[in-house]
Amino acid sequence: MCPSIEETPANGAANGNGESYTAVETRVQPAPHHKSSPYQPVGDFLSNIGRFKIIESTLREGEQFANAYFDLEAKIKIAKALDEFGVDYIELTSPAASEQSRRDCEAICKLGLKAKILTHVRCNMEDAKIAVQTGVDGLDVVIGTSSYLREHSHGKDMTYIKNAALEASLPYTDKVIEYVKSQGKEIRFSSEDSFRSDLVDLLSLYSAVDKVGVNRVGIADTVGCASPRQVYDLVRTLRGVVSCDIETHFHNDSGCAIANAYCALEAGATHIDTSVLGIGERNGITPLGGLMARMIVADRDYVMGKYNIKKLKEIEELVAEMVEVNIPFNNYITGFCAFTHKAGIHAKAILNNPSTYEIISPADFGMSRYVHFASRLTGWNAIKSRADQLGYNMTDAQYKEVTAQIKIMADVKKITLDDTDAIISAYHHNLVNNENKPLLDGLSKEEQEKMKKAEEKLGGVKEKRQLDAEAAADAPATKKR
Amino acid sequence: MCPSIEETPANGAANGNGESYTAVETRVQPAPHHKSSPYQPVGDFLSNIGRFKIIESTLREGEQFANAYFDLEAKIKIAKALDEFGVDYIELTSPAASEQSRRDCEAICKLGLKAKILTHVRCNMEDAKIAVQTGVDGLDVVIGTSSYLREHSHGKDMTYIKNAALEASLPYTDKVIEYVKSQGKEIRFSSEDSFRSDLVDLLSLYSAVDKVGVNRVGIADTVGCASPRQVYDLVRTLRGVVSCDIETHFHNDSGCAIANAYCALEAGATHIDTSVLGIGERNGITPLGGLMARMIVADRDYVMGKYNIKKLKEIEELVAEMVEVNIPFNNYITGFCAFTHKAGIHAKAILNNPSTYEIISPADFGMSRYVHFASRLTGWNAIKSRADQLGYNMTDAQYKEVTAQIKIMADVKKITLDDTDAIISAYHHNLVNNENKPLLDGLSKEEQEKMKKAEEKLGGVKEKRQLDAEAAADAPATKKR
Numbered sequence: 001m002c003p004s005i006e007e008t009p010a011n012g013a014a015n016g017n018g019e020s021y022t023a024v025e026t027r028v029q030p031a032p033h034h035k036s037s038p039y040q041p042v043g044d045f046l047s048n049i050g051r052f053k054i055i056e057s058t059l060r061e062g063e064q065f066a067n068a069y070f071d072l073e074a075k076i077k078i079a080k081a082l083d084e085f086g087v088d089y090i091e092l093t094s095p096a097a098s099e100q101s102r103r104d105c106e107a108i109c110k111l112g113l114k115a116k117i118l119t120h121v122r123c124n125m126e127d128a129k130i131a132v133q134t135g136v137d138g139l140d141v142v143i144g145t146s147s148y149l150r151e152h153s154h155g156k157d158m159t160y161i162k163n164a165a166l167e168a169s170l171p172y173t174d175k176v177i178e179y180v181k182s183q184g185k186e187i188r189f190s191s192e193d194s195f196r197s198d199l200v201d202l203l204s205l206y207s208a209v210d211k212v213g214v215n216r217v218g219i220a221d222t223v224g225c226a227s228p229r230q231v232y233d234l235v236r237t238l239r240g241v242v243s244c245d246i247e248t249h250f251h252n253d254s255g256c257a258i259a260n261a262y263c264a265l266e267a268g269a270t271h272i273d274t275s276v277l278g279i280g281e282r283n284g285i286t287p288l289g290g291l292m293a294r295m296i297v298a299d300r301d302y303v304m305g306k307y308n309i310k311k312l313k314e315i316e317e318l319v320a321e322m323v324e325v326n327i328p329f330n331n332y333i334t335g336f337c338a339f340t341h342k343a344g345i346h347a348k349a350i351l352n353n354p355s356t357y358e359i360i361s362p363a364d365f366g367m368s369r370y371v372h373f374a375s376r377l378t379g380w381n382a383i384k385s386r387a388d389q390l391g392y393n394m395t396d397a398q399y400k401e402v403t404a405q406i407k408i409m410a411d412v413k414k415i416t417l418d419d420t421d422a423i424i425s426a427y428h429h430n431l432v433n434n435e436n437k438p439l440l441d442g443l444s445k446e447e448q449e450k451m452k453k454a455e456e457k458l459g460g461v462k463e464k465r466q467l468d469a470e471a472a473a474d475a476p477a478t479k480k481r
Numbered sequence: 482m483c484p485s486i487e488e489t490p491a492n493g494a495a496n497g498n499g500e501s502y503t504a505v506e507t508r509v510q511p512a513p514h515h516k517s518s519p520y521q522p523v524g525d526f527l528s529n530i531g532r533f534k535i536i537e538s539t540l541r542e543g544e545q546f547a548n549a550y551f552d553l554e555a556k557i558k559i560a561k562a563l564d565e566f567g568v569d570y571i572e573l574t575s576p577a578a579s580e581q582s583r584r585d586c587e588a589i590c591k592l593g594l595k596a597k598i599l600t601h602v603r604c605n606m607e608d609a610k611i612a613v614q615t616g617v618d619g620l621d622v623v624i625g626t627s628s629y630l631r632e633h634s635h636g637k638d639m640t641y642i643k644n645a646a647l648e649a650s651l652p653y654t655d656k657v658i659e660y661v662k663s664q665g666k667e668i669r670f671s672s673e674d675s676f677r678s679d680l681v682d683l684l685s686l687y688s689a690v691d692k693v694g695v696n697r698v699g700i701a702d703t704v705g706c707a708s709p710r711q712v713y714d715l716v717r718t719l720r721g722v723v724s725c726d727i728e729t730h731f732h733n734d735s736g737c738a739i740a741n742a743y744c745a746l747e748a749g750a751t752h753i754d755t756s757v758l759g760i761g762e763r764n765g766i767t768p769l770g771g772l773m774a775r776m777i778v779a780d781r782d783y784v785m786g787k788y789n790i791k792k793l794k795e796i797e798e799l800v801a802e803m804v805e806v807n808i809p810f811n812n813y814i815t816g817f818c819a820f821t822h823k824a825g826i827h828a829k830a831i832l833n834n835p836s837t838y839e840i841i842s843p844a845d846f847g848m849s850r851y852v853h854f855a856s857r858l859t860g861w862n863a864i865k866s867r868a869d870q871l872g873y874n875m876t877d878a879q880y881k882e883v884t885a886q887i888k889i890m891a892d893v894k895k896i897t898l899d900d901t902d903a904i905i906s907a908y909h910h911n912l913v914n915n916e917n918k919p920l921l922d923g924l925s926k927e928e929q930e931k932m933k934k935a936e937e938k939l940g941g942v943k944e945k946r947q948l949d950a951e952a953a954a955d956a957p958a959t960k961k962r
Contacts, residue, residue, distance in 0.1 A: 064823050065818065065823070066817070066821040066851075223838060223840040225778050227740070227744075227747075227779070228709035229709065229710070229713065229744060252811070253774060253778075253813070253819075253839075253840055253841060254771075254774045254775040254840065255738075255739030255768075255772075255774055255775050256739060256775065258735070258736030259709045259737040259739075259740030260740070262708055262737070263709055263710060266708075266710065277811070278811055281822065281823065282818060282819055282820065282821065282839070283812070283813065283818055283819045284818075290735075290736040293734060293736055294708075294736050297735045298708070325810040326809075326810065328807075328810065328811065328812075329806040329809065330733070330758070330764040330806075330809065331764070336547070337546065337547045337548075337763060337764055338764045339763065342546070357703070357704060357762070358704060359705055359706040359734055359735065360734060
């Protein structure tokens with residue numbers, strides 16, 4: 001089988017080898033109704049927002065990150081963590097890269113993970129044979145940058161590409177594809193730098209390999225130049241040309257890696273490449289956590305039902321430690337400020353209903369919401385407002401004191417909104433019942449000691465409370481409702 | 482003038498008060514031809530990719546970042562740095578927020594910066610008066626979350642909104658708008674949470690305030706839920722409804738803040754809100770640096786001609802220090818790995834022409850490209866390949882030695898690709914001429930000392946070189962070409 005341009009299958013035609021592909025179903029079934037969020041896109045025939053798959057490439061793209069040196073032990077830890085998270089595929093560095101890479105690949109295949117194991121190889125028979133023998137479930141074949149696309153596709157030698165390159169190279173490509181398939185392995189065929197390649201060349205190539213029977217074709221924004229609407233247009237066009245699945249790979253140099261993945265799914269792509277914290281060449285690719293942030297907003301049911309997203313923080317901390325980086329302050333979901341609200345600006349609204357200002361629920365990821373009470377713009381007014389919502393009526397002096405207590409506590413441990421509520425409640429209880437129960441339960445011994453010291457520093461708080469309470473006899477501490 | 486729904490101006494109609502707005506021109510002139518990059522979007526009548534303006538909100542949105550406590554001195558430093566960068570507008574926290582905010586606002590207005598100074602105020606006359614008196618160039622008026630959009634626009638009380646709220650509130654809005662205009666100030670009118678608001682309500686409101694004569698309307702993705710194609714659709718629709726400029730504000734909770742800004746410009750938005758490092762509520766908004774990364778890929782001439790992008794790193798470091806965060810490892814342009822390539826994987830291609838793998842030139846930002854030579858996957862083969870490209874022919878032992886020298890140097894200072902070339906060249910020169918000149922010029926005294934120590938640690942390198950050189954007499958060090 002040696003397809004030429006003339007033999008390009010018609011749009012939507014089944015490929016000729018009798019196999020059926022996921023993508024065929026993908027294109028026939030309308031997108032399921034999204035009920036979990038009112039911010040859904042309108043239902044769309046092409047969209048795979050509600051049934052995407054993740055090809056997790058921390059152990060391939062991530063290995064190309066400046067600081068990444070994973071030994072086998074590290075690779076196994078990462079692979080197991082990703083498997084528990086529930087990623088669909090784990091992609092590994094080519095076993096042809098080095099003897100160590102080959103051994104690592106074999107070892108990971110033997111772990112018996114639920115995730116399918118892929119490896120990323122050049123399109124030649126030697127690499128393909130080495131890869132097949134490692135026991136992987138599939139091969140992600142990439143057509144070398146220099147082989148024809150990059151060197152020839154910038155308008156220099158169109159005739160060469162169409163007539164010579166395609167016809168001369170494809171029989172060999174065919175061989176690789178047929179060999180891999182004959183061994184019962186999945187095969188993906190991808191170009192590099194797809195968004196700077198000639199569109200006609202790209203479509204011709206993909207159409208030809210689709211006809212030969214690859215499971216997936218891959219679109220790669222190798223340099224990170226693509227914009228969301230470009231991605232939508234290219235994937236949508238490709239969706240009409242091939243019957244197989246479509247995998248996409250986006251670098252983040254110009255800040256669109258998450259958005260591009262989303263638009264690719266809207267246009268009918270089926271698989272998204274990710275890495276933990278986005279690590280990869282330069283500033284990396286679509287991050288696993290960032291993709292989860294995007295997709296949970298679009299289809300919470302699918303994301304919650306399929307992925308164990310409470311593991312996200314643990315996986316990110318594991319990888320961050322291995323590659324010796326800090327988790328960025330503004331990281332999606334797990335960054336220190338992702339769910340931190342600064343009371344004072346919208347204090348009342350935030351305290352009233354923080355979720356009004358959140359599109360993602362921290363609890364879904366096993367995280368907590370923080371309201372930042374240390375702001376000089378806020379102080380005790382925010383606490384007064386919160387106490388009022390909770391139905392406690394105290395004097396201004398008492399609000400100021402409980403605020404001081406909350407600030408002390410915030411120095412001892414990171415306090416959540418629930419902690420704040422508990423402190424206000426316990427403080428009020430002590431006032432009404434003239435008791436002295438701890439303001440917050442469950443403090444460790446260390447935290448209790450810190451607390452004591454901080455209280456001593458503050459000094460005389462209790463005496464002052466007594467005086468204030470007496471002075472404010474006309475505004476007693478009561479529970480309003 | 483009290484517009485009601487019936488008086489909504491027809492699409493594209495000039496507003497009734499005889500003023501002309503930038504946006505009118507925006508919509509009439511076709512986008513200029515982009516010549517600097519082959520990766521441009523196709524020319525588009527609506528697109529403002531090649532003429533956007535920046536409203537820099539580090540001193541407003543950024544003040545709402547968890548760690549931000551800017552005193553006047555800090556605010557002045559930031560404002561001056563942003564002005565040198567060349568942002569079009571600097572937005573400040575409302576002078577109605579506190580007496581200090583008001584004084585800071587006045588002080589910054591008196592600096593005589595080239596950038597126009599805006600302040601962000603609620604839509605009421607008291608706030609407007611305070612703001613006008615500070616001497617700002619314009620007011621960014623935001624319609625309170627609770628006033629009608631949020632509380633009422635979720636389908637609960639459509640009649641109220643259309644008949645009561647619009648008619649009852651707009652005369653008051655009119656008054657604010659007319660007052661601000663009568664004082665010779667610019668005025669923007671924005672909703673909050675625009676992407677979760679009823680489209681008809683939004684368009685009605687914007688159409689009405691456009692007719693009253695605001696300079697800009699604002700679209701805000703307050704919770705960070707919008708996707709790029711939603712943004713494109715909303716802005717494009719709005720572009721047909723109002724004649725004034727369109728400002729956009731995107732939070733980054735689901736990773737689309739840069740992409741959304743780009744799609745907004747494609748759809749005819751004129752102004753983008755940014756902050757340094759994206760700091761703001763939760764994980765922030767479109768970052769200034771990230772927007773530059775995106776826009777320089779799309780229209781390098783415009784970005785280079787208008788903004789002093791070599792100042793980016795300095796501004797980011799200034800703000801990062803003030804708010805006590807580390808610049809994320811994967812930050813756009815200035816992150817440590819943004820221009821770092823890991824030799825070994827694509828070693829040859831990268832060494833041959835690093836820009837093949839870069840869509841952004843580090844030199845444009847006054848940055849350098851780094852090739853990471855410490856990878857266990859690479860080592861001396863990468864150096865051999867590079868030396869070969871430079872035309873030097875040495876023995877394997879010599880390649881290994883110069884690689885060791887480069888690694889030593891890399892411990893002493895961060896070495897660029899140019900440094901690597903210089904070291905290889907000097908090493909070869911010493912071999913051929915039997916000299917001992919320094920491998921890299923311009924080292925500080927401190928670096929020279931470190932270098933000495935590191936060399937001593939390595940031990941016996943020079944003796945070994947002598948032996949190797951003798952042994953390898955059959956493969957002499959020569960310049961091939």
